[in-house]
Amino acid sequence: MFRPFRKVLVANRGEIACRVLKTARAKGFSTVAVVSEVDVDARHATLADEVVVIGPAPVGQSYLDAKRIIDAAERTGADAIHPGYGFLSERAEFAEACVNAGLVFIGPAAASIRAMGDKSESKRRMIAAGVPCIPGYEGEDESDARLTQAANEVGYPIMVKASAGGGGRGIRLVNGPEDLAAAIVSARSEAKNAFGDDRLLLERAVVEPRHIEIQVFGDTHGNVVHLGERDCSVQRRHQKVVEEAPSPAVDPALRERMGSAAVQAARAIDYVGAGTVEFLLDQDGNFYFLEMNTRLQVEHPVTEIVTGLDLVALQFDVAAGRALPISQKDVKLQGHAIEVRLYAEDADRDFMPQTGKLGSWRPSDGVGVRTDHGLLAGATITQYYDSMIAKVISGGTDREEARRRLVRGLRETRALGVVTNKSFLMRILEDEEFKQGAATTGFIQRRFGEQTSATHPSPEVIGLAAILAVRTSRGEWQPSAWVNHPVRLECKGERLDLKVAKRGREWQVNSDSGSILITLDEPETGIATWSSNKVLKEAPFYIDQDGIWIDAGDEIWVFRDITYAPPETNSASSGGDLHAPMVGTVAAIHVKPGDRVVRGAVIMVIEAMKMEHSVLAKIDGVVRAISCSVGTQVSNKALLASIEPENDVI
Incomplete structure (x- = not known):
């Protein structure tokens, strides 16, 4: 049945909303954005025709409040809602509420969402449909005693997982029975806080697997196709960090088998729209159903690059009742694509989420590089939302070209003022195991462990920081002759005592390890052009109350000028x-x-x-x-x- 609509409300924020709004506008739809009170000036608000403020910053009072979102649609005359991915996109009750309000929900039917939203129920459905599944326990008795008995029956190592989970939350790996009780308590608590549902299931842990997902698409005419696979094995804490298509571990025969199983899974629940069937691929080539995400995925751009399709445009067409314009034989994978998730987090501090003002932001615009983001320069990263600030995606004729382009794209991405994982991502892409396409889900822990970044800045970067400190605190400072001016900096907990002198355009920075000469041109806004040893270089920088941020290409360094800082007190020396x-x-x-x-x-x-x-x-x-x-x-x-x-x- 054809269900035309003309105005789309995007029930999401950030890069997600920007991505959906871009295609909605390209297809000629009028658009509505919803914003919380802290997002009034956000980028996605500038891309829509109309904007509705739906509530305070906490998601429960804004982006997760279905009633406020449907009310915004009714007030603006929107006749369709696209939920994006995340937030309400996999809430069956929201899909039903949209339909009951006379709105087109641009996503699957509520029954399909409900069938796959409960991991225990979805696994039972997949077993019945003949889709390969991991041995485990998904029964209704979830008492500690029954879970302990089931774990002993399934065997260790075992995964304790939230039934209503997703995004890597509510998951614990248990290597032996002595750790099970604590894992159950912890997983239940996190699941309750994240999903309002503390039910659990158990699955035998597949050691060092590949995480492979298949993009599926169904329409209201009974057509279901798959669009190939994505390899999402590079993860930390069960959250994806790097995704690529196609997978280096999947050959055409395996792709056909996994694709057929994914289509079978989608047909089992009468699936309509974009969805992802996720599998674990073990070292012997066996694959097992993990879960189905009844929405578009964060990593969908890599599939778009290798198939040439706009998946959001297909979502609009299918929601309007049109048949898919392609059959399975029409799906061809060309070239390679890789995506990384740029997070506001400190990789050196156990990936701790970061907040603050992103004072200097410029995404890469190089050939073969795409950046999906929802940022404006000066945007504030708050505690209220996910710490992912952008996705940087590359495409190439082969995997190595895509990898090189992505390294260059990250190097060109300027993100200063908030600590990000940019440098860590570059180290992943340059790692030999990743280059060889051999990374599994244990890759990050095995290859990096606690060491995620370089430990010391170079003498040149230290010298540049000292010069910028002098310029910032003491103006141009134009002595007629060489004068050693003391500067004390702190970087990553290390104190650096330096002496800086200037004559004309030439600076001399002295330290206990030696002397370095730097010729610094008048810095343009945010760019220092300098030469050392007759080599001309550029370095983006940003200065705020937290210090001097210098992007040295492969690493970002933050220096604090503590030259005139009072001595630190020792009141907390006990560590108490x-x-x-x-x-x-x-x-x-x-x-x-x-x-x-x-x-x-x-x-x-x-x-x-x-x-x-x-x-x-x-x-x-x-x-x-x-x-x-x-x-x-x-x-x-x-x-x-x-x-x-x-x-x-x-």
């Missing part, structure tokens, strides 16, 4: 004071004043950007004070609790 590792909300407190704790004990849990982070005791001792309560929003480095060292307690 616990401070917030990021901006976030206190989700749980596990102790009270007077409790004795040991080093490593979980004192409280901070929730930010959809993730939970445990704050651990640094010493043995007694809790002296708790400076917050559950639900408190805390700033970065805010005092949370104080612990009196054991030997100080009388």
Whole structure:
């Protein structure tokens, strides 16, 4: 049945909303954006014809409030809603509410969403449909005793997973029975906070698998096709970091088998629209159903590049009742594409989410490089939403060309003012195992472990930072002769004592390790053009209250000018004071004043950007004070609790 619509409301934000709005406008639809109060000036708001403010920053009062979104559609006369991916895109109740309000929901039917939204139910459906599945337990009895019995029956290592989960949340790997009880408690807690549903299932862990997903598309005329696979094996904490199409591990015969299984899965639930069937591929070439995402995926651009299709445009056509314009024989994969997710996070601090003002932002516009983002220069990264700020995607005639283009694209991407994982992504792409196409889901931990970035800036970068510090704090500073001016910088916890002198355009920076001469041209806004050893170079930089940010190409360094800083106090030398590792909300407190704790004990849990982070005791001792309560929003480095060292307690 043909269901025409003319005005589309995009029920999402950031790069997701920008991506959908781009195609909606290209197809001639009028568009409506919804924004929370902190997103009023966001980029996606500038791309729509109309904008509706739907509530405060917390997602539960804005982007996850179905009633407010449907009300926005009715107020603006929108007759269709595209949910994007994430937020309400996989909420069956939202799809039903849209239909009941007379709106076209640009996505699958509520029954299909419901069938695959519960991992236990979806696995039962797939087993019945003959789709290969991992041995496990998905029964209704989820008591600790039954889960323990089932784990012993399935065998270790085993995965404890949230039934309503997604995005890597509510998942724990358990290597032996001694760790099961703690994993069940932790997974239930995270699942309850993330999804409002603490039900669990168990699956035998597949060791060092590939994570392969198949893009499927169905229409209301009974047609279902697959558009090849994506390899999403490079992950950390079960969240994807790098995706590519096609997979280096999949040959045409395996692609046909996996594609057929994915189509079979989609047909089993009468699927309409864009969806992704995810599999684990073991080292023997066996594949097992993992889950089905009943929406468009974050990584869909790599499929678009190798197929030449606009998947969002196909979503619009299918939602309007049109038949798919392609059959399976028409699907041809050409070339290779790779995508990386640029996050506001500190890879050196266990990938801790970061917040703050992204004062300098310029996406790459090189040949073969595409950046999907929702940013404007000066945008503030807040605690309320996911920490992914952009996707950088490359395409090439083969995998190596796509890889080289992506390295160059990341190098050209300017993102300063907030710590990001840009340098870490470049290290992944340059790693020999990745170059060979051999990465599995254990790749990041195996190849990087705790070492995610270079440990020391080069003398040239230190010298440039010292010069910028002098220019910033002391103006042009034009002495008539060489004068050694003391400068003290701090970088990654290391103190750097330097002396800087200037004559004309030439600067001399002296340190204990030697002397370096730098010729610095008048810096344009955000770009320092300089030469050292007669080699001309450029380095983007940004200066704010946090310090001097220098993008050295493969690494970003942040220097603090502490030349005139007062001496640091030693009040917290005992390690007893616990401070917030990021901006976030206190989700749980596990102790009270007077409790004795040991080093490593979980004192409280901070929730930010959809993730939970445990704050651990640094010493043995007694809790002296708790400076917050559950639900408190805390700033970065805010005092949370104080612990009196054991030997100080009388």
